[in-house]
Amino acid sequence: MSRLRQILVHNDGFAFDPTTGESFTCNSTAAFIINLLKSEKSPQEVSLELADAFDVTGQDADHDVFDFIYHLRILNIIE
Amino acid sequence: MPEIVVGVTGINSSDNPGPGVGVARSLKEARDLDVRVIGLAYDAMETGIYLDWVIDRSFIIPYASAGPGALLERLRYIKSVAGLDFVIPCLDIELPLFTRIEQALAQxxxxTFLPTPKQFKLRGKDRLVEVAPAIELSLxxxxxxxxxxxxxxxxxxLTFxxxxxxxxYNALRAYTTQEAFDCxxxxxxxxxxxxxLQEIVKGEELNMIALGDGExxxxxxxxxxxxxxxSIGKIWTGVTVRNQPMIDAAYRFMEVYRWRGAFELECIADGEKVYLIEINPxxxxxxxxxxxxxxNLPAAIVRTALGLPPVAPETYETGRLYVRHTEELITDLTTFQKMVTRGEN
Structure with a gap:
């Protein structure tokens, strides 16, 4: 989780890692998930908040959160 | 604050730019220093000669092949006509020469504020095998x-x-045994x-500039x-970062080797692992x-070398963007004419 914690996510979806200089763009859902993961929420907690905030089913939220975490692992942003 | 006259080499800001123009610009922008910059060029076409808002006067100096005596004589002359309190050699190839005349220049x-000959040899690509572990970087x-x-x-x-x-200078890539022989x-x-011969590692290309006090x-x-x-690997755009393993390595390098002067670490970071690629002295x-x-490290080196009151090292923001660009300069032939005929302007 350490690299995720240091990534800065701006309101417009621009994300920057100040230790490596890499930058990413993410949509509002991704930015929402990143900010919750940075605040030490578990994937299950993130999923619940996502379902509530975006008015989607728990199953859809679970799918989005776990799919996105998988992508973060591929990018070595999360362990 | 009295005026300080600083000579700077490496003022050819071409597609493979030397550091001199950046050093001169830094000195001109130093808040607490009044610096007059003397450009020390090897050729009348070095671009810095024509940038009169950062380089006040320029002189042709002899190539390294002419030996230390010729360089010393030329710097003595420049001192006599333009004043010269401090010199910053900015090219690798001239550093050994300047270290040889360091004492004579002081007299x-x-x-000057240069690494010792022993320190200079440390940065050799063939010596990184011993330096990397000493500063806890991978190779x-x-x-x-x-x-x-x-x-x-x-x-x-090795694996291709x-x-x-x-x-x-220079590095070539080889993908096969035959290419390796050619290279x-x-x-x-x-x-x-x-x-x-070195295996290629993947990761982010990170660089660091630092200035050691020699102690x-x-x-x-x-x-x-x-x-x-x-196309030749020179930076065109960049962004400031703070990579702790690289910072720690740079501090260790200054501490272990008591590095005196400026240097650049070239690294590749792959997650937590940081590889040392090159050290530029x-x-x-x-x-x-x-x-x-x-x-402002050029200002800091001048302050330190001339024994001026030290300024605490400044910090910086991450996420600051660097964009290099080209620009045309149109002028008359007067400066070029003077450099060609008199070796100075």
Missing amino acids: EGIA PKTRVVSSVDDLNAAMKE PLVVKGTH FHSMLAQSGYPII GGCLGQVGMKKISTT RFPAWVYFATAVGV
Whole structure:
């Protein structure tokens, strides 16, 4: 989780890692998930908040959160 | 604050720019110093000669092949006509020469702040095998070869693709055994033995500029990532970063080797693992990037060398963007004419 914690996510979806200089763009859902993961929420907690905030089913939220975490692992942003 | 006259070399800001113009610009922007910059050029076409808002006067100096005596004589002359309190050599190839005349220059009242000859040798590509572990950085699997037999043995131990490097400039990529032989002979013709063969590692290309005080301390540092480069690998855009393993390594380098002067660490970061690729014993061409984000290292080197009151090292923000660009300058032939006919303007 350490690299995720240091990534800065701006309101417009621009994300920057100040230790490596890499930058990413993410949509509002991704930015929402990143900010919750940075605040030490578990994937299950993130999923619940996502379902509530975006008015989607728990199953859809679970799918989005776990799919996105998988992508973060591929990018070595999360362990 | 009395005016300080500083000579700067490496003022050719071409597609492969020297650091001199960035150093001069930094000195001109130093808040607490009144600096007159003297450009020291090897050729009348070095671009810095024509940038009269950063370089006040320019003089042609002899090539390194003319030897230390010729250089000393020329610097004595420049001191006599333009004043010269301090010189910053900005090119690798001239550093050994300047260290040889360091004491003689000091006797003339011209200060320098250079690594010792022993320190200078440390940054050699063939010495990184011992330096990397001492500063706790990784080194891509490397073999230093001094014969064709060594080359054959090394290729059995290394995994392609490889980088083939000489001891000075340039590096070539080899994807096959035949290419490795070709690169080996090409490098041998350029710089002689030893030749360095190194496995290619993946990761982010991070660089760091720092200034050692010669007593184990640091007078300032800035880290950055190259976002884009030219076809010969020179930075075109970059962004400031703070990569702790690289910072720690730079501090260890200054502490362990008591490094005196400016240097650049070239690294590749793959997650937590940071590889040491190269150490340059001078300011890099992107030195003005550090100045613009608040860390004016050319000013710091002048202050330190001339014994002026020290200024605490500044910090900097991450996420500051560097964009190099080209610009045309149109002028008359007067300056060029003076440089060609008189060697000064």
